[in-house]
Amino acid sequence: xxxxxxxxxxxxxxxxxxxxxxxxxxxxxxxxxxxxxxxxxxxxxxxxxxxxxxxxxxxxxxxxxxxxxxxxxxxxxxxxxxxxxxxxxxxxxxxxxxxxxxxxxxxxxxxxxxxxxxxxxxxxxxxxxxxxxxxxxxxxxxxxxxxxxxxxxxxxxxxxxxxxxxxxxxxxxxxxxxxxxxxxxxxxxxxxxxxxxxxxxxxxxxxxxxxxxxxxxxxxxxxxxxxxxxxxxxxxxxxxxxxxxxxxxxxxxxxxxxxxxxxxxxxxx
Amino acid sequence: xxxxxxxxxxxxxxxxxxxxxxxxxxxxxxxxxxxxxxxxxxxxxxxxxxxxxxxxxxxxxxxxxxxxxxxxxxxxxxxxxxxxxxxxxxxxxxxxxxxxxxxxxxxxxxxxxxxxxxxxxxxxxxxxxxxxxxxxxxxxxxxxxxxxxxxxxxxxxxxxxxxxxxxxxxxxxxxxxxxxxxxxxxxxxxxxxxxxxxxxxxxxxxxxxxxxxxxxxxxxxxxxxxxxxxxxxxxxxxxxxxxxxxxxxxxxxxxxxxxxxxxxxxxxxxxxxxxxxxxxxxxxxxxxxxxxxxxxxxxxxxxxxxx
Ligand SMILES: Cc1ncc(C[n+]2csc(CCOP(=O)(O)OP(=O)(O)O)c2C)c(N)n1
Ligand SMILES: [Mg+2]
Numbered sequence: 001x002x003x004x005x006x007x008x009x010x011x012x013x014x015x016x017x018x019x020x021x022x023x024x025x026x027x028x029x030x031x032x033x034x035x036x037x038x039x040x041x042x043x044x045x046x047x048x049x050x051x052x053x054x055x056x057x058x059x060x061x062x063x064x065x066x067x068x069x070x071x072x073x074x075x076x077x078x079x080x081x082x083x084x085x086x087x088x089x090x091x092x093x094x095x096x097x098x099x100x101x102x103x104x105x106x107x108x109x110x111x112x113x114x115x116x117x118x119x120x121x122x123x124x125x126x127x128x129x130x131x132x133x134x135x136x137x138x139x140x141x142x143x144x145x146x147x148x149x150x151x152x153x154x155x156x157x158x159x160x161x162x163x164x165x166x167x168x169x170x171x172x173x174x175x176x177x178x179x180x181x182x183x184x185x186x187x188x189x190x191x192x193x194x195x196x197x198x199x200x201x202x203x204x205x206x207x208x209x210x211x212x213x214x215x216x217x218x219x220x221x222x223x224x225x226x227x228x229x230x231x232x233x234x235x236x237x238x239x240x241x242x243x244x245x246x247x248x249x250x251x252x253x254x255x256x257x258x259x260x261x262x263x264x265x266x267x268x269x
Numbered sequence: 270x271x272x273x274x275x276x277x278x279x280x281x282x283x284x285x286x287x288x289x290x291x292x293x294x295x296x297x298x299x300x301x302x303x304x305x306x307x308x309x310x311x312x313x314x315x316x317x318x319x320x321x322x323x324x325x326x327x328x329x330x331x332x333x334x335x336x337x338x339x340x341x342x343x344x345x346x347x348x349x350x351x352x353x354x355x356x357x358x359x360x361x362x363x364x365x366x367x368x369x370x371x372x373x374x375x376x377x378x379x380x381x382x383x384x385x386x387x388x389x390x391x392x393x394x395x396x397x398x399x400x401x402x403x404x405x406x407x408x409x410x411x412x413x414x415x416x417x418x419x420x421x422x423x424x425x426x427x428x429x430x431x432x433x434x435x436x437x438x439x440x441x442x443x444x445x446x447x448x449x450x451x452x453x454x455x456x457x458x459x460x461x462x463x464x465x466x467x468x469x470x471x472x473x474x475x476x477x478x479x480x481x482x483x484x485x486x487x488x489x490x491x492x493x494x495x496x497x498x499x500x501x502x503x504x505x506x507x508x509x510x511x512x513x514x515x516x517x518x519x520x521x522x523x524x525x526x527x528x529x530x531x532x533x534x535x536x537x538x539x540x541x542x543x544x545x546x547x548x549x550x551x552x553x554x555x556x557x558x559x560x561x562x563x564x565x566x567x568x569x570x571x572x573x574x575x576x
Contacts, residue, residue: 103358104359105360109315112326112330112355113355113358114326114354115354117329119323119355120323121323121325122321122322122324122326122351122355123323123324123326123327123330124327125320125327126324126328126330129312129324129327129328129329129332130333133310152319157316157320157323159315159317160317160320160324167380
């Protein structure tokens with residue numbers, strides 16, 4: 001798939017996210033929008049996977065550690081054909097499998113139930129370890145929020161991945177510099193951030209995470225890394241694509257109202 | 270108990286290469302044989318319990334059958350939320366081996382006493398909770414646990430104590446085991462007070478009070494059928510456990526008995542709902558908390574108006 005096609009899909013996914021949240025009346029737009037390129041690139045270009053065979057053993061695995069951004073993942077999975085796109089508008093509705101945080105026993109394509117921050121990278125470690133021992137070629141990708149890495153467990157997991165030389169594991173941090181209560185540096189200073197991961201033994205790449213070209217080349221680069229895990233620190237804009245949401249902490253966990261939804265969809269044309 | 274359990278697991282691991290053993294920097298020397306024989310399937314995650322549960326979940330999601338080992342309070346409480354989401358919510362094949370169940374680590378102090386673990390684990394949907402009463406029960410339950418689907422909390426206590434079972438009993442998870450059958454009075458126990466409970470029963474027998482003794486090694490799911498039977502034949506039922514009086518075996522049994530319409534005498538023997546002022550060896554603590562055979566037997570006789 002070429003760059004222009006990927007960009008088109010990103011735009012459509014952004015629209016889906018807005019529609020879903022507008023319909024649901026609650027949910028998390030900011031971190032869903034900031035990570036669109038990171039996840040679209042994986043599912044439409046980087047990962048080997050089969051929508052019609054979600055349990056295919058050789059598939060690459062994606063763990064959404066920041067589970068609150070599942071509208072993004074649901075939209076991408078639907079676009080890949082894991083389930084019908086009509087389902088998207090049932091987000092957070094009674095009896096819908098598309099819960100406010102993703103559950104692996106409900107939705108095909110969801111690898112792990114998440115929503116409690118800080119846990120995904122440990123699970124990714126376990127899957128990557130199993131892959132090594134079973135001599136499988138699959139790769140494991142795990143997307144974290146930058147605020148999420150306040151959690152101590154993330155750094156427990158970071159040490160483990162390095163200790164076991166998990167070069168089949170790639171973490172992606174959505175470095176949008178915002179968490180619920182505001183700027184990450186004001187709440188709990190993360191910088192010097194890349195250096196932290198380096199000190200834990202990881203191969204680190206820093207990119208502009210809303211530039212699909214940079215995202216693709218980062219994913220290609222980490223595939224060549226041997227003997228240690230990789231992390232892509234993706235500098236992004238929270239709320240990317242919707243002008244009135246961009247870089248505004250308030251849009252972390254608030255759904256757009258009707259007029260706001262229309263305005264956002266208009267911008268995303 | 271833990272040595273027996275791990276030895277049994279070693280045997281199973283020889284023919285089943287899906288078995289993994291994870292520890293969080295505990296079990297010094299205990300795992301040497303397992304590690305040497307199956308080094309790839311043994312992972313010491315370091316002092317990082319939350320991470321251990323996540324790794325176990327990832328392995329289980331990849332088709333592995335995972336055992337996680339640590340001291341009971343650290344294994345159940347430090348990472349409770351990881352257990353809830355990673356293991357129970359996703360209903361994964363991960364077995365938690367909590368050692369030091371009850372007051373085994375007496376001298377280490379309250380940080381190491383596992384006296385709320387059964388209550389906490391019992392409240393989690395999908396979680397099965399077992400507590401073997403001696404080595405032979407540990408062996409039986411180790412074998413049972415291998416094929417069991419879903420998460421299990423297995424509460425182990427340290428080696429030592431006297432074997433109540435002469436041979437390895439045929440235990441089934443979810444089915445209580447009748448150690449001894451008597452009339453009119455039933456004692457139900459779970460975990461490491463099995464021998465104490467047997468002694469209570471012997472003391473009572475010496476006073477001509479016949480008792481039925483049940484090892485309720487599975488606290489969840491509780492064997493309701495067996496309780497129904499007890500209720501019909503007993504005018505008094507007692508529970509004995511080395512666990513807080515809140516939420517453990519006694520509570521579980523009481524809930525069921527009341528709903529079944531039991532009208533007889535019922536008493537729980539366990540630890541009081543407070544962090545004790547006492548630190549000392551297990552035997553000392555049991556004396557202080559009146560969990561010795563003599564103290565319990567006397568209480569029972571008093572309740573029955575024998576004295
Ligand atoms: C363990 C845990 N604590 C708190 C929360 C509530 N919460 C949801 S999102 C969030 C902030 C996350 O910020 P970040 O990781 O930067 O996410 P993003 O900016 O990508 O949306 C918090 C605190 C949670 N889901 N889990
Ligand atoms: Mg953020």
